[in-house]
Amino acid sequence: MIVEYPEVYVAGVGTTPFRQQPDIGLVDLAVDAGRRALDDAGLAPTDVDGIYFGNFLGRSLEGQGVLASIIAVRLGVMGVPTTNVEGACGSAGMAFRQGALTVRAGASDVCLCIGAERMSAASTPEITRVLAEAGEMATDGIAGLTFPGFFGLVASAYAHVYGLSREHLSAVIMKNRDHAITNPNAMFRSAVAAETLASAKPIADPLRLFDCSAICDGAAAAVVTTKARAQATGRPLVRVMASEQASGPVGVNQMTTLTTFPATTTCAERAYKAAGITALDIDVAEVHDCFSITEVVDTADLGFFAHGEAHEAIAEGATRSSTPGIVVNPSGGLLGRGHPVGATGLAQIHEIVHQLRGVAENQVAGAQIGMSHNLGGAGATATIAVLGRA
């Protein structure tokens, strides 16, 4: 049977500021971002016929299930399917993909995808403990391996295989902090000096304080819809060219390498095939830089650079918004914008949609194709969305 699937569009995006704002509740953050995305699409809550909610820590920290239903009630969206999805720090990327699939399946015309996280009300030891639940607790968690520890191992392995200096890691941070300066929703809006980064508090060798994305609170959302409904809004349109997902090993003992994430490479292969493009066709990308080293690995896994060459290319400025070629994390990325984990994947979509509309703060001139890449756990899951100017 030959089936011609409907095209899927993003008609609206919204984000709260990413800040340490512990007095705002998780549901309040989610509802705020959801309303902003609907406003951006020129749609009302009563137009929504499906909600996906991506979140990682709410269950552990707030002790509340069925959050998507609670958010629906608060938004005034009654009776629609409301589904909670979890994929660690990749939860919002998953929520977006489920929305896109549901529209493509003809089961939703206006699907609201929201990601949110509230972190800063908890203590750092508590947050570190619950974030570790994104790894294999039975082997890695019980041994005391935290995420800074895991990505410290990744950086050490990369240094061993390809060579890696403090300056290579700092180049990622300085670029993303520079990009974040003009992003009104970013947590960090100031440049940082190389000396500051090199002398910062050690976290997990060779990673220091600024190599780690920051604990904060925030939410982001996107309205995913059909072509007809998107056109009817009269708003700028962005087409979903691909929305793919892949899994990988969860625990360190299952990994045959620490210098590539198979979930990302598998997912990228599928996404480029589905979109009918290669990595070279991408003008702008938001990638998952939870740590500085992660962006180095990601940009090779995504095919922007050969494996082993990304750290040099980034240090030479290849991914800066001011230089020609692929621009990576013009929003500031997780290092500049902050990383409220369950919100990140949709904050990435927010930036790429703005880029394709031509209204981003660090606008890539004439951007036609953009992508977002959201990683969960130690590579347990990855999602990629390829979006195109409509």
Place this chain on the structure above:
Amino acid sequence: MIVEYPEVYVAGVGTTPFRQQPDIGLVDLAVDAGRRALDDAGLAPTDVDGIYFGNFLGRSLEGQGVLASIIAVRLGVMGVPTTNVEGACGSAGMAFRQGALTVRAGASDVCLCIGAERMSAASTPEITRVLAEAGEMATDGIAGLTFPGFFGLVASAYAHVYGLSREHLSAVIMKNRDHAITNPNAMFRSAVAAETLASAKPIADPLRLFDCSAICDGAAAAVVTTKARAQATGRPLVRVMASEQASGPVGVNQMTTLTTFPATTTCAERAYKAAGITALDIDVAEVHDCFSITEVVDTADLGFFAHGEAHEAIAEGATRSSTPGIVVNPSGGLLGRGHPVGATGLAQIHEIVHQLRGVAENQVAGAQIGMSHNLGGAGATATIAVLGRA
């Protein structure tokens, strides 16, 4: 654009026994059910190209995220999209619907939907506390309202509006316990006498011990696939005629009535429309009898009886497997089979698939159309699948 969507089929189902078996891990249960479903479909783990995992309590009780990825690794399914979904006691019904949507969207050919729950390792106070996270914690949870308490309120409201005796509630329990006798996977395989039910320990007036489904451990799974792949297996086929979902109020203060669940009525309306049937066309149903009163409310909400008449009809035997007309919960339902909450929706699918294949223990002669109804929280979410003999 006119789109002809592919038909979606269930090619295999599997379930573990539902028991108090605290020595078996949550992932072990899920992997066991997943393998059974694949064996039933005549497929190998390497045939699987997507996994949805429904679970409610694992995050709170086990402190482990990204469970779908962990299950994939254990099953030997590498690289595929692995997504965790949560909708309280309706989590497995959601996992099944996401699988069906993903196949329909052309994004998966062989999607493995698994639901699992491990409960009996925790103490009853601990389980009661985490189950309450399926309600609105900010209003109901903080006031001490537990789920037996909530459904006690439902029973009291029903008694006030329509009249309800101990015998009406006991008729539900006795039917489901009778049905469970021949189900090898059921927790309770013995009949209960009316006097035993009437004199059992009070839990939340008017509900007594046997009015409440039992805490236990178990998993169930289904393989959802395309028509072509399903036919290629050479196994008995069951078609997904509809797979719908709806939400409703979460907290008691949002409810305008306690004698109907809007999530169920909305969902049923959509499911019957999508399947092109009415309630009268259904031969056999698995409905969400988390408490005896819930089955009374469900069977009216689903349109099997007029509102206010279900309790009398059930007491007269209208839904027993031995009498003509609609048969409800031939597996024993949650009251007879046990209710490992995140597994229940797929245990229901398991029973309906067996009914439509003609191989169920309490076989409804010539069953052509069956349905499952899975409720989450205090009606925060409902899913319905309508399945047809292929």
